[in-house]
Amino acid sequence: MKLPEHVYKTMEYISTKGNVYLVGGAIRNTILNLPISDYDLCTDVPLEQLFPDKKIMKNDNREIIFLNDQNIELSTMKGNTILEDLSHRDFTMNAIAMDINGNIIDPYQGQKDIQNKKIKTISNECFTQDPCRILRAIRFSCELDFEIVDDITEYKDLLKTIKTERIREEFYKILLLNPGKIEEYKDIFFVFLPELNCEIVQNNPYHIYNIFKHIIETTKHTPPVLELRLAALFHDIGKVKCKTTKNGIDHFYGHDKISSQMFMKIAKRLKIDHKTTNKVNTLILNHEFNLYFSTKAWTRRILKYDLDIEQLFLLRKADISAQNPIYLNRLEDYDKKEKEIIQLAKKKNIKIKGDYFVSKDVEPKNIGKILRELQTKVLLGQIENEEGALKQYADQRYRKYYRNNE
Incomplete structure (x- = not known):
């Protein structure tokens, strides 16, 4: 060598x-x-x-x-x-x-x-000396496509004895390398992610897998981007708490909000950083969007959540890809709509900044309100996204906020 x-x-x-x-x-x-x-x-x-x-x-x-x-x-x-x-x-x-x-x-x-x-x-003491080696073995299996010889599942409870940060970092690597390993070694992952223990049948024409299997398949269909894979892994965990059945068909109304609440607890437990937590939570909260939302409804969501439209559509299309294959033709409609909504979202970058209103001596608490209203007008097509047009509209509409009235 x-x-x-x-x-x-x-x-x-x-x-x-x-x-x-x-x-x-x-x-x-x-x-x-x-x-x-x-x-x-x-x-x-x-x-x-x-x-x-x-x-x-x-x-x-x-x-x-x-x-x-x-x-x-x-x-x-x-x-x-x-x-x-x-x-x-x-x-x-x-x-x-x-x-x-x-x-x-x-x-x-x-x-x-x-x-x-x-x-x-x-040696037999390998995992008792350092329980994080359980996850390292899985990670190496992902990286190298090697077979794990030892029965690592029998040592799973030892993971409760090590620092959260070590578990989180190995978990991240496995999630990005091969989320299928989470299913293969599910009993190990259930130790620190008990919320994933949701192997409940979904009696619904759109689904062919139980909740856990659907989650894994959704995650497999996403590109290896951390916040996207985290969102996929936890997007449906709330279904367990809101399952209802009518005429033999299961429904899971409001599971996006419950999944969000459950994820926030997971994020705190695993000490996931604030930026990643917010991105993942936003994706989970919005993953059930209606493709045929009006422009007004999309505008409201884009501004309220600061949505990453490309990631949101990637998550939604992965979700559909992990459902009943007879409905996969819906993906074409999502591809078409995505381009439209991406163009709409770009308009939130309006060509007027807060410093313009600072120069007018507007109180700071009102500047954000004004900018948000202007963004809404632009997204709805009620004002052109041109600096001159925005200033002219602002000077007429918001003069009451100007302290230095010219």
């Missing part, structure tokens, strides 16, 4: 002080002919002796520093030898080391497991 010069030079320098090894993903990806984005090095030399000016962090009982703009991660060994260190790693495919001379150290036959596309733990 040929190393980049800067990695080799770093290993060469460390080898003058003690032992150093390349470990983990770089070796695995080399075997698989996959790109390598970073290099993990491991040493028995105290890091402060090697790089006294670098900030030392701690993770998994190791000291870690980052070099070459974070391209190299250097950590201290666990134990006194490389064999002892490798015994503390998660999977055989990641427990391979290489010294500066290119000699491979592979005590757990990780190379063989890589060739056989197997994810296999080093």
Whole structure:
């Protein structure tokens, strides 16, 4: 395995002080002919002796520093030898080391497991030592298309013992890589997302799947954009709480609002950032839109929710794609309408700004009100979106708010 010069030079320098090894993903990806984005090095030399000016962090009982703009991660060994260190790693495919001379150290036959596309733990204590490895195994399965050998489901309750942030980050990666894994390992995901445990039949001509299966299929039909996939995953969880049946047909009136309320609790529990939470919640609240809303109704929604129309239609079309295939012809109507609504939404960027009203000494609390009314007029086609026309209308309609009446 040929190393980049800067990695080799770093290993060469460390080898003058003690032992150093390349470990983990770089070796695995080399075997698989996959790109390598970073290099993990491991040493028995105290890091402060090697790089006294670098900030030392701690993770998994190791000291870690980052070099070459974070391209190299250097950590201290666990134990006194490389064999002892490798015994503390998660999977055989990641427990391979290489010294500066290119000699491979592979005590757990990780190379063989890589060739056989197997994810296999080093020891029975793998998941008890770090329960987040349960989700890491699923994530690696997504990334590499490998089979997980161990029965990871039996350790699922250990996930309750680790920090939410670690769960969230692995969950995000899995969701973006392959949402189908959430169905495959549903009992694991139900531990921290119990709201997804909704395998309830939908006796409705538009549906052929139960609620959970429909959710997964919808998510599969969305592009790998975080807020879009989160919205797809949670868009129908509220159906469980509002199911009614009439003449043998199930209905779920108001499930968009209930799904929104449930998602907000999930967002708080998983500590999802505020910006993502708002985007996802807006999509969930509006995913049941009526294609034949009037221009006035669309205008109201566009301005009230600051809608991303493209994402909203992507979610709605994914939702339809996961329903009864005999109704898929509806998608053509959505494609046509989407272009129209995108053009309408663009008009909210009116060619007059708040500073114009500041110059008129309008009270700040009234400026937002004026701009919103002008946006509404433009979207409804009642005023041209031209600066001159907007100012002329404003000077006539809102002069009562001007303190410096000219």
